[in-house]
Amino acid sequence: MLEKQKIAITYDWIDKWGGVERVLLTLNEMFPQAEFYTSYYDSEKASWAKNLEIKTSFIQRFPSFIRKSRLASFPFYPYAFESFDFTDYDIVISVTSAFAKSIITRPGTLHICYLLTPTRYLWSDIKLYFPNKIIRSLLSCYLTKLREWDFIAAQRPDHIISISETVADRCKKYYKRNSEVIYPPFDIKYWDKIKSEIRKMSFRPKWRNAPKIIARNDKGGKYFLVVSRLEPYKRVDLMIKALTKEVPIRSRPRPPRYAKSYGQASNIGNGNKTNLVIVGEGSELQKLKNTASDNVLFLNKLTDTELGYLYNNAEALIMPQEEDFGYVSLEAQFFGCPVIAYKKGGASEIVIEGKTGIFFEDQSVECLNNALRKYNMVKYRLKRSTKEIGQKNVESYSKKIFINKFKNLIKTLSS
Structure with a gap:
């Protein structure tokens, strides 16, 4: 029985909130007796983890400006995870896109790696980083040595589960290891509650850093939506460049007095007034703000109800990046919001072309603008079909399916 097994769960760092963190909470629900190991834990930025039993590495004792900096802490991460002692554990689950897979376990301990992606800045996206x-x-020379170490670390898990076919292909290419796919969990019941709350006539989002201009009937309130960590490989810059190229700044009407807060509407594709709303934080935030024109609104630290409200009223969700999985595309489809996505990565596996979204072939401003024009031609049909089948499509990635597959695999490997 898994309830009697001593289980540990490792993750690279617990210092933010996103799709992966939802996976960690599901694993905690599956294995409430599990202890969590991580390089460091930021209790302020990761308040969602306050009820977890967390053990940190020596990096936790570093001065704040070092431990909170990926760059400053970078040389220490391999040693941090190799220093953990898992002698007393029956099962260890590493959830990782970087260092957590490098843990060392005894021969009798089952180590399962839930692979988010082979480390991007060492393999697929070196030039972006x-x-x-x-x-x-x-x-x-340093990166070459680190790639060699990363390859060796990837041989340590007894079994690898990839979060998508895209990641499974990368795992085979870079780590020379086969893996099976178990898609991350989508909590249907939880998001149903969010949807019900949004339907209440009394609900209005209380934006922390913008006026309420994104209501359905607001003048100029049409907007495309980007929900993403603001990191180089996410390519949020493409969407900003697409808007800038589509409508020169000089052609825009004079912005109203509150334009600095939310961004003046611009013309995309067919001339409709549309804003771009970007939800997220990351290392690229200030750079993106510096290059963005006045039709772009940045939001962060939203509640799921506020986020659901955005999905519910958006023209479409834009995904210009090659996603490992694309959790936000599930969120969008659940709320009947079409997805415009780059036709590579996880989004291409979970968005139904022509039914719940459309794809563009290249990560270029021209291709993205062509996709926006195509969307404008089919948007009424696309919105209708997304509302009709979006939730049904999402149900294929439910938390119940994830839990059953994950537990059955562990039972098989443990027997």
């Missing part, structure tokens, strides 16, 4: 050729050249 290190765009400067000189810096990349100076770091080449």
